[in-house]
Amino acid sequence: MDLDAYVLAHHADWARLERLLKQHRLSGAEADELVERYQQVATHLSVLRSAAPDPTLVAHLSSLLARARNRSVGTRVGTWDGVRRFLVDRFPAALYRLRWWWIGTMAANVVVTAVMMWWLLDHPAVEQGLLSPDDVDQLVNNDFEGYYSQYAASHFAAQVWVNNAWVTALCLGLGILGLPLVKVLFDNIANLAIIGSVMIRHDRGELFWGLILPHGLLELTAVFVAGGVGFRLFWSWVEPGDRSRSQAVAREGRTAATVALGLVLVLLVSGLIEAFVTPSGLPTFARVGIGLLAEAAFLTYVFVLGRAAYLRGETGDIDDALLEDRVASQG
Known part of the structure; x- marks a missing residue:
C-alpha cells in the first residue's frame, strides 16, 4: 500500500x-x-x-x-450506573465464567489442608520440631484467642482488610508465573493447618473452629477466587485457544482486574466480620451462623446474579466501547 x-x-x-x-x-x-x-x-x-x-x-x-x-x-x-453495572454484571459474571478455576483451587486447598492437619495430628513429634513447649502453651492459652481482641475493632478491621487484600493481590499478580502462586497458596494453608492441629491436639478444637469459621469461610473463599483467577491468567498464555497469546493474556488480565476490584469489597465484609463478630460475646453457633450466611450470600451472588449476567453475554471483561477497535481489513 x-x-x-x-x-x-x-x-x-x-x-x-x-x-x-x-x-x-x-x-x-x-x-x-x-x-x-x-x-x-x-x-x-x-x-x-x-x-x-x-x-x-x-x-x-x-x-x-x-x-x-x-x-x-x-x-x-463515571456515573453511578457504571458502579451498578460493575456490581450487577461485570464482577458476578467474571466470577461465574471462571467458577471452575476457583472452585477447583478451593477444593484442592481444602483437601491439602485436611490431609496436612490429619498428618500433623498423627505425628506429634513434628509439632515439637516447629514450636517449643512454651510457644505451644502461649499459642493455645493466650495468643490465638487474644489475636482477635488485642486491637479496637475498627482498627483491627482495617488491618485485616489490608493484609487479606495483599494476599489476594499476590495471588492475582503472581498468577501469570504459575509456580509462585502455588507457593503463596501453600504457605497460607500450611499456617492454618499447623495452628489448627496444635489447637485440636490440646483440646482447643472448639475454640479454634469457633474463631476461624465466622470470617474464615468468606475470607478464604476470596483468596481461593484470586488463586483460581491467577491460574486462569497463567493458562491463558500457555494455551491461548483461538486468540493470539497477547490477546488471551490481555483479556484474562482485564478480567483479573475486575475480580481484584470486586474482591476488595468481599474482603471488606470478611474483615468486618472478623473484627466485630468473631471476638464478640455471641454464642459460637450464632457467630458461625453469620459466617455461613455470608458465604451463602456470596455463592448466591455468583450462581444467581453471575449466571444471569453471563447468559446475557457478560464475561467480566471491560466494555467493547472502551477497547481500541479492531476492524477486520483486507490488504
Whole structure:
C-alpha cells in the first residue's frame, strides 16, 4: 500500500475528528459525527497496522482515538450506573465464567489442608520440631484467642482488610508465573493447618473452629477466587485457544482486574466480620451462623446474579466501547 497516498486520502477525516475534539461543546449532530468519525478512524488505524505499520502515524491515530473514546464514553462510565453495572454484571459474571478455576483451587486447598492437619495430628513429634513447649502453651492459652481482641475493632478491621487484600493481590499478580502462586497458596494453608492441629491436639478444637469459621469461610473463599483467577491468567498464555497469546493474556488480565476490584469489597465484609463478630460475646453457633450466611450470600451472588449476567453475554471483561477497535481489513 502507498502510505503517502493513503495519508493524503484520509488526512481530512483525521483533521475533522481532531477539530471536533477541540470544541468545548458539541451539538447533537456533532456528537453523532464524533462517534462516526471515531469508527472511521479506527478502521483507518486497523488498515495501517496490517498493511503499513508506520510507528509515528499509528501512535498519532491511537492517541486521537483514545481522546475520542474518552470524550464519547467518559461521562457515562463515571456515573453511578457504571458502579451498578460493575456490581450487577461485570464482577458476578467474571466470577461465574471462571467458577471452575476457583472452585477447583478451593477444593484442592481444602483437601491439602485436611490431609496436612490429619498428618500433623498423627505425628506429634513434628509439632515439637516447629514450636517449643512454651510457644505451644502461649499459642493455645493466650495468643490465638487474644489475636482477635488485642486491637479496637475498627482498627483491627482495617488491618485485616489490608493484609487479606495483599494476599489476594499476590495471588492475582503472581498468577501469570504459575509456580509462585502455588507457593503463596501453600504457605497460607500450611499456617492454618499447623495452628489448627496444635489447637485440636490440646483440646482447643472448639475454640479454634469457633474463631476461624465466622470470617474464615468468606475470607478464604476470596483468596481461593484470586488463586483460581491467577491460574486462569497463567493458562491463558500457555494455551491461548483461538486468540493470539497477547490477546488471551490481555483479556484474562482485564478480567483479573475486575475480580481484584470486586474482591476488595468481599474482603471488606470478611474483615468486618472478623473484627466485630468473631471476638464478640455471641454464642459460637450464632457467630458461625453469620459466617455461613455470608458465604451463602456470596455463592448466591455468583450462581444467581453471575449466571444471569453471563447468559446475557457478560464475561467480566471491560466494555467493547472502551477497547481500541479492531476492524477486520483486507490488504
